[in-house]
Amino acid sequence: MKSKYVILASALLISVATFAQKDQIKSAEKALKGGDAQGAIAILKDAENLVVNAKDVEQAQYYFVKGNAYLELANKKVEESKNLSLAAESYKKLIEVEKASGKVKYSTQAATSITDIKGKLINSAIADSQVSKHAEGAKKLYDAYLLDKNDTINLYYAASTAVNAQDFDLALPMYEELKKLNYSGKGTSYTAVNKISGNEDGFNSAKDRDLAVKLGTHEKPKTEAIPSKRGEIYKNLALILVQKGRSEDAKKAIADARKANPDDTSLILTEANLYLESKDFETYKKLVGEALQKEPNNADLVFNLGVISANSKNNADAEKYYLKAIEINPNYANAYLNLAALKLEAEKPIIDEMNKLGTSAKDMKRYDVLKAQRENVFKGVIPYLKKANELDPKNEDVSKTLLGVYKALEMTAEAKALKATM
Template identity: 45%
Template sequence: MKIKHIVLASAVLVSVSSFAQKDELKKLKRIYEKETPSANDLAEYKANLDKLSTLATEESDKIYYNFYKANTPGIEVSTLGTAPTPAQLEKILTPKTVSDYAVAANATLEYEKKSGKKVLTDEITKDITMLNPMLVNVAVDLGSVKKYKEAADVFHSVYLLDKKDQDKLYYAASYASNGLDFDNALNYYNELKDLNYSGEGTVFWATNKSTKQEENFASKVERELFIKSGSHEKPRDEKIESKRGEIYKNIALILIEKGKVEEAKAAVAAAQKANPNDESLILTEADLYLKIKDYDTYSRLAAEALAKNPTKADLAYNLAVISSNANKIEDSEKYYKKAIEIDPTYFDAYLNLAELKLRSDVKFVEEMSKLGTSEKDNKRYEAIKLEREKNFKAALPYLEKAVELKADDESARKTLLSIYNALEMTDKYKALKAKN
């Protein structure tokens, strides 16, 4: 009898506890579903979470408690009105709070899919759609102030909320790499590799007549509707090239950074086997051997790549950039000239070739500044001056062509003006200056 009484009392306590936690969950759900919760709602929300923290013992209660707790920043943002400032968002939607929400939201969606009871699925799905652009802005703002690791964490959390949006995983990998968070960057790049992500596609642009700004559209059909309505004009398509080569290159570079050269070579070989028609991987392999200072293999691969694709101006240009970064000036000049030969309107090739020619000017200026006033030094000064002029004249035709192709490019114009000035080409200087 006594034992029975004890058992009965325990049953009553369990029952009271169960009712209590169901009540707290109902209150949390009510506030969560409000479009514009108030500051008082937020206080009540937190108070109910505190109560539920000791009551949630069953799997379902733990799942929902964790979700509502992780959603607290979302309620805080909602109390700020329809236009919270970037500073307010950054303070509340930190990489950790976003990551916690992503984990809890996914756990809730998986639980409801398993149980067959859609309690929050529709609301969570709607919230993710709304949160996505807001979180992307937070990540971009973090990246703009060089908080690369934090930006990567936010982008990865956005990807976890919608794994169909693989572009966000790519951005997470890029920012993690920029932030020297190589472990996470490698994990993200490897996941992209396993997903066979390429990032290829087409961006559909048109100019808004009222704002004069270009805007992009989800599809060609959508853009056509706006053009037909008369609100937009000047449609153009922008092709996005495959990012596979870049992904495998970065995997290889990170492995090299970690001292795993053979793994890097194996990763590139596997990439080429899996994607035999991806031309960007040719550059990846060449770049790999350049990084490990195997110049003979690099030169052979570069020559092979160009022989296979003799009409690819971009390939020649990219090989020039790779060579330039490795300070292989002769190779770089050869490939820039090849790019120009293939495409005589290749602005960047002209500009970079001029920059290549002008690199040695730093050396000339440094030596001239160290010279004294002796007769020997004066002779050396005049000799260097002649070398500088010769160097300027070598760069001049490439810069003039670059400015001809893009008259509004400030970098090209300023450099050309400087050379005209240095060579005392007064008439040309004044004519170009007048076009400003």
């Protein structure tokens, strides 16, 4: 008789706990409707330990109200990033509970809220980046990726943004995950200009874009190939590993990438750059030759070889590659710009020597010689800067450099004409 009494008492205790929990969820809902999201969360926190033993329908309701409360706080800009993530976490638990039980009541609304949260995280990350809060932006983009792991581009942008923040500890695991996923980002971009806003809108497919053009909401359709980002991903991964003193790991990462993507020439360039930094010039030259054999008429590849050569202070090779890139593609604006920058480097030692000269007759004579040499440097870069300015008129660096050259050479008419277009 005594044992039966104990069992009955236990059953009564469970029932009382269940009723208490239901009341707490209702109280939290009431608080949320009254605009007290923080109060709703506090009420739900008291019921947290009891949720595990609750019925599926009550668990789902608990996580739904909890998710709504956190989302409400985020919408009010209260610890926005943190509360968006907590809201998404609650909604995901809700969906898991209803999926396991087979009873769907809140999942559709929760899924819609998760999509909304993902958009808010991305927009907030963009806003952070615009005010140079790159680390905060990177974390939000990573949270957006965790909400939808099929949308791997958010992981790529999270890693890139972490690099912009110089937070390599944050970036490293993201790049390692991109490597594990063998992410390339290669694809096709479908865009058209919105007639109302004037902005270029992106579409998921050519069919969607063409329909918008046909309906008259958009114009000027454009299709562009999106190049592989693997080279950049493995380059950044390798550079981070090198910075952490893990050079062998960096070489292995590139070697693994090349095995998985044997036809990706950008990875050959990344590996070449890695050996260049470790001053293994023989391996560097071998890899450069391999890259050129694969794609001798790839202007981007040849241009990148020019950049690598310039970074290693091998100006003769850099000039050769830039000229080759222009030969392949006469409208390669960056090749003209980099060629001009390369040639302008000759000005520095001239200026340094001029500044050291005195006022003696010998020094004045030397000054005139150096002045003529400097003018020849400027005259030599004008054709490249003019072409770069013609191809990319909105590039302020090009126009300002060209204007400076005109002024140094006292080419008043040319300077006046250029300034009128700036």
